[in-house]
Amino acid sequence: MALPPPLSAPKRSASKRKRLTVILGAVVLVGVCGYLVIRLLVASGITRGPDHLFGDQHLKTSVALIELHKVRYGKYPATLGDLKFMGAWDQIALTSVQYTPAGDGLSYYVEVQRGWIGKPDLQMPADFWKGTGYSPSLKPPTP
Secondary structure, three states: OOOOOOOOOOOOOHHHHHHHHHHHHHHHHHHHHHHHHHHHHHHHOOOHHHHHHHHHHHHHHHHHHHHHHHHHHOOOOOOHHHOOOOOOOHHHHHOOEEEEEOOOOOOEEEEEOOOOOOOOOOOOOHHHHOOOOEOHHHOOOOO
8 A cells, every 4th residue: 555645834935935035124124224313313413402301301200219119118129120109101211211229228329321312411410319319329330
C-alpha cells in the first residue's frame, strides 16, 4: 500500500512577501523621518517656550505629589510608583521627571527630563524649595 505524500505548509506567494516588505520598509521610513523631524524642531529652538511651560508644570505637579506623600506617610516615596490618589494627568508629569530619593526617605532630588518635546532648562528660585525635602546633593552623576 502506497503512503500519501506528506502534508506541506502552503507557500506564500512572492507578491505577498514583496508587499509585506514594502509595507515594513514604509513604516520604518516614516518612523525615522518622524524622529528626525522632532530632533530638528528641538534643535531649532522653536519648542523652548512650550518645553519651559510644560516642564515647569511637570516639576510643580511632581513636587506637590511627593510632598503630599511625605505628609501622609512620614517619609518620601522610594519610587514615584509608590504615590497614591493621582489623577490621570499626573501620570504625564511623573513620567517627565527623574526622581532620586535618599536611602532614609527624608530627602530627594527631582529634575525635569522632558517638557513638551525637549528638556527645559528650569531655574527655580530658592524660595520654591523652602520647606521641602529637596536636596541638590542627591543629583545622580551625569553619564
